Amino acid sequence: MPVSNRTAAVAALAVLTLLGTACSGGGSTSAPAGEKVLTLSAPADVSSWDPAMGAGATSVVYLQAVYSSLTTLNPDLSITPGLASGWTYDTGKTTLTMKLRDNVVFSDGTKLDAPAVKANLDRGRATTGPTQSALATVASVDVTNPTEVVLKLKKPDPGLLFNLSLVPGMIASPKAFGTLKTNPVGSGPYLLDLSASTRGSSYTFTRNAKYNLPVTYGFDKLQVKALPDTNAMLTAATSGQVDTGGIPMSGLNAAKAAGLQYKEMTGLILGMWIVDRAGKLAPPLAKLKVRQAINHGLDAEGILRSVGGGSGRRTTQMFAAGSPAFVDELNARYPYDPAKAKKLLAEAGYPNGFTLTLPSENAYVPTLYPVVAQQLAQIGIKVVYKPVSTNQITQQYLAGTYPAFMYTYTATQNWIDASLFLAAGGVFNPFHVDDQTISKLMEEISVADEAKQAELFKELNTYVVDQAWFAPLYSSTSLLVWNRSKVKIDVPDTQLFVFLRDYQPAV
Numbered sequence: 001m002p003v004s005n006r007t008a009a010v011a012a013l014a015v016l017t018l019l020g021t022a023c024s025g026g027g028s029t030s031a032p033a034g035e036k037v038l039t040l041s042a043p044a045d046v047s048s049w050d051p052a053m054g055a056g057a058t059s060v061v062y063l064q065a066v067y068s069s070l071t072t073l074n075p076d077l078s079i080t081p082g083l084a085s086g087w088t089y090d091t092g093k094t095t096l097t098m099k100l101r102d103n104v105v106f107s108d109g110t111k112l113d114a115p116a117v118k119a120n121l122d123r124g125r126a127t128t129g130p131t132q133s134a135l136a137t138v139a140s141v142d143v144t145n146p147t148e149v150v151l152k153l154k155k156p157d158p159g160l161l162f163n164l165s166l167v168p169g170m171i172a173s174p175k176a177f178g179t180l181k182t183n184p185v186g187s188g189p190y191l192l193d194l195s196a197s198t199r200g201s202s203y204t205f206t207r208n209a210k211y212n213l214p215v216t217y218g219f220d221k222l223q224v225k226a227l228p229d230t231n232a233m234l235t236a237a238t239s240g241q242v243d244t245g246g247i248p249m250s251g252l253n254a255a256k257a258a259g260l261q262y263k264e265m266t267g268l269i270l271g272m273w274i275v276d277r278a279g280k281l282a283p284p285l286a287k288l289k290v291r292q293a294i295n296h297g298l299d300a301e302g303i304l305r306s307v308g309g310g311s312g313r314r315t316t317q318m319f320a321a322g323s324p325a326f327v328d329e330l331n332a333r334y335p336y337d338p339a340k341a342k343k344l345l346a347e348a349g350y351p352n353g354f355t356l357t358l359p360s361e362n363a364y365v366p367t368l369y370p371v372v373a374q375q376l377a378q379i380g381i382k383v384v385y386k387p388v389s390t391n392q393i394t395q396q397y398l399a400g401t402y403p404a405f406m407y408t409y410t411a412t413q414n415w416i417d418a419s420l421f422l423a424a425g426g427v428f429n430p431f432h433v434d435d436q437t438i439s440k441l442m443e444e445i446s447v448a449d450e451a452k453q454a455e456l457f458k459e460l461n462t463y464v465v466d467q468a469w470f471a472p473l474y475s476s477t478s479l480l481v482w483n484r485s486k487v488k489i490d491v492p493d494t495q496l497f498v499f500l501r502d503y504q505p506a507v
Contacts, residue, residue, distance in 0.1 A: 036505045038219040038487065041233050041245030044363060045200045045226040045391040049184035049192075051120070051170040052127040059167055064500055065205055065222065067170035067186035068213055070098065070117070071161050073499075075491065079161045082213070083112065083171060083187070093156040093447075100147045105210050106173035108185050114143040119174040121151070130398075133420065133427035134159075134168040156446045158453075159415040189217040189500075200391070201226060218504040228363040228390040237481050244482035244489070244503065249311030252479060260481040263489070265498075269318060269409050270308070270365065271472035272298070272372070273421075276403030277433045282356055285403055289348035291468035295334035297341035297379040298372065300473040307368050312476040316465055318421065320411035321475065325418075325457035330465045341379040353380025359402050360385040361393055368406055400430040408476070414457045418442060422464065437463055 046062040047053075072082040084098040104112040118141045124131040125138055137157040142150045153160070163169065176185035184192060189211045196204035205222040225242055227233045234251040236242045238258040246265070247255060255262050272294065279286030300314050316333045319325035345353060356376070360369045373383040388396045397405050409428075411417055420426045423442060424434035441460045445453050464470070480498060482489055488504045 035220045036218065037221045037223060038244070038503055038505075039223040039225065039242045040503075041225050041227045041236050041242040043233065043246060044228050044393070046203075047391055047395065048181050050180040051167050051172055052124045052131050053129050053181070062203075062224075063167055063170055063184070064188065065190045066184040066188040066192060066208075067172060068104070068188050068211075069165050069167075069169035070171065071165040071169055072215075073162065073165035079165055082165065082169070083117070084164075087161070094153040096151040096153065096160065097144075098149050098151070100149070101213075102147045103212060104187050106175075106185055106187050107191055107208050107210055108173050108175055109210075110173055110175050112171060112173075112187050113146045114149045115146075116174050117141075117149050117171055118143050119177075120171045121149075123177065124168055130420075130427045131168045133425060134163040134166075136419075136425055155443075157415075158446060159413055159419060162413050162416055187211065187213075189213075189215075190222055215501050217501060230364070230366075240483070243486045244480070247479050247481055248309070249477050249479055250309045251481075255479065255481045259484075261484040261489075262479050262481045263491070263498075265478050265480050268476045268478065269315060269320075269411055269472055270312075270368075270474060270476050271300075271406070271470060272404055273397075273407050273428070273470055274404045274468065275400075275429065275433075276431050277469060278431060280400075280403075280431055282354075282403035284348070284350055284354045284356075287348040287350075288467060289344040290350065291471075292334070293341040293344035293348070293379060294376065294381070295468050295471045296337045296344065297381070298375055298471055298473060299336040300334075301336065303368065303371055304474040307365060307371060308474060308476055311478070312474040315472050315475045317461055318409065318411065318464065318470050318472055319414055319417060319457070319461050323411065323414050323457075324454035325414045325461040327458050327461055330462060333465055334468075334471075338375075338379050345380055350380070353382065355382045355384060356404065357384045357386060357402065359388040359393075359396060359405050361388050361390050363390040363393075364408055365406070372406065398427055398430050414453075415445065418445075418457075418460060422460070422469075435467075 042061055069082045070084045072080045074080060083101060085101050087096060087098040089096055100114060106112055121141045125135045137153045137155055138151050139154045140152045144150055172180055173185040189208055190205035191208045193204045193206055203224045207220055227236055230248050233245055234247045237245050237247055238254050274285055274291050276282050276285045284290045304312055314331055316331050376383050421428035422438050424432050441456055445456045486506050488506045489502055491502055
């Protein structure tokens with residue numbers, strides 16, 4: 001199901017750190033004459049090299065260097081061949097037949113064939129995490145011949161081909177399943193040089209001589225620095241420690257002064273995810289008026305100015321602007337109104353407020369946490385923060401450990417987004433709240449034609465905003481910067497995410 005370019009940015013926003021499928025040795029950290037080396041920054045360390053366990057934007061950033069995926073996501077969000085050279089659906093869209101390339105091998109020398117694809121998909125379906133959620137509609141995977149697999153679906157899935165272009169569709173060597181968490185083995189363009197890498201700090205990658213897919217990569221070696229702090233990322237970029245990376249909009253003048261080329265990247269939605277909607281950990285959150293009070297109690301425009309530096313725009317919606325689900329009028333739904341928020345809390349049975357335990361971290365928007373606590377305190381909600389390590393954010397947040405959390409999310413395709421954070425089985429719905437209205441709408445969307453889907457997505461979005469399942473604040477703008485003497489990134493203005501394949505040597 002196509003969506004506008006403006007929906008942007010799947011889980012590969014800005015920098016793509018590369019990691020290969022190497023053995024634990026080999027590779028020099030020095031660059032021989034003529035060797036083209038690209039050094040990037042990444043906003044967090046990789047949590048796992050195993051595609052079956054991969055989660056969040058940072059996983060895509062790392063894993064796409066070492067793995068190839070079954071399909072390919074293009075800048076306009078269209079889907080074209082990857083490891084699968086082609087595919088067809090049956091009339092009812094519940095049987096997907098994929099034809100595989102017959103000349104691909106893993107970096108360990110074993111052949112990438114239909115049994116290997118089946119083994120990966122079956123393993124992804126059986127491993128708790130985002131990949132399992134993305135493949136939830138797959139009932140079975142059958143091998144019909146060495147270069148063909150048939151996926152039987154429980155029901156039509158408009159987002160499956162999209163998902164297969166990302167981590168869920170990345171194929172690892174079955175021979176290496178037992179050690180993938182720390183040592184990836186795939187068929188991607190690069191190999192991870194463990195001997196030249198430091199866990200949690202920096203990673204070095206060299207070319208995979210066995211890589212033979214059509215997409216070309218211009219650099220001989222890649223060095224990725226994990227910098228889980230926005231100030232560190234800015235310093236690394238402006239001082240020349242990295243050739244390219246993401247920085248906050250507040251660093252624009254510093255980037256210009258350093259002579260860096262830059263591109264604005266928009267679409268990252270920041271706000272509170274109120275996930276305990278049934279009140280399992282925090283009973284007040286089960287009340288609609290409490291959730292609405294939180295929305296009215298947060299000064300989104302003020303936070304955008306003070307925390308976001310004015311780089312972005314107010315939104316109350318979790319779907320991207322320009323996508324079928326987006327409704328302009330909904331952005332006026334929750335104006336900042338502390339008095340109304342207090343009234344709603346009282347009507348919900350909490351005239352004296354309550355205490356809410358939330359996680360905090362120091363990588364993405366650390367200045368946000370005290371502001372949120374202060375504003376919610378003004379309406380009677382006392383926030384108690386528990387620090388979470390940056391590389392454990394996704395795992396902790398999606399484990400049902402906290403009733404709510406501040407989070408940034410890159411909206412992509414409406415079906416994918418809805419499946420992740422609205423569906424009862426969605427990985428970003430950690431308490432698996434099952435709302436019958438949402439279930440009915442999604443069932444209708446799955447079999448509707450494109451025009452009807454757009455209408456239903458708007459209805460779905462309106463319902464979610466009215467129910468205050470989230471408290472979005474704004475869609476932020478960040479910067480991708482690069483050293484123009486070393487790197488060329490030639491992408492259209494409408495492209496709001498950059499893949500590893502988009503980085504090319506300047507000369």
